[in-house]
Amino acid sequence: MPAEPAATTAPPPQTLSANQKYCHACAAVLDARAELCPKCGVRQSEPAPVGGRNKTSAGIFALLLGGLGVHKFYLGKPVQGILYLLFCWTFIPSVIALIEGIVYLTKSDAEFRAKYG
Ligand SMILES: [Zn+2]
Structure with missing residues (x-):
């Protein structure tokens, strides 16, 4: 066989x-x-909409320029961004932005899009 x-x-x-x-x-x-x-x-x-917000950009903005509220403008929340700008001299926005940046970067893409997309 x-x-x-x-x-x-x-x-x-x-x-x-x-x-x-x-x-x-x-x-x-x-x-x-x-x-x-x-x-x-x-x-x-679709995996990622072209031109959509992504968490990596938001996280990097928050970590580097968060004290100026850049990530808030990026995420379409200009009122919060202006508040960050107004209080940037207190360094409180910088601390909050640092935490937010870490939160953005640790979220899954799906979670991030659901909240900010
Ligand atoms: Zn199927």
């Missing part, structure tokens, strides 16, 4: 056309514009 060659379990990779993508959850081939996977129902959110 001839020995069976080791079975290759992986199916041949499907080639995606330009208007297709894989489901994040089950890897089914979807239309690129699909918002929900018809197979598993998982929402296909």
Whole structure:
């Protein structure tokens, strides 16, 4: 009896056309514009919106320029940014910004977007 060659379990990779993508959850081939996977129902959110706020920039602004409220302006909270500017001579905003910067950088991208995106 001839020995069976080791079975290759992986199916041949499907080639995606330009208007297709894989489901994040089950890897089914979807239309690129699909918002929900018809197979598993998982929402296909885009990784990072172009031009969107990102936590790394916000965190770096907060750590380096936080005493001037730069991260608040960046996150679309100009009133808070002005308060930081007004009180920057007390160094209290710098301390708060330092903490905020660490919080931004330790949040997950999803959490950050949910709150500030
Ligand atoms: Zn799926």
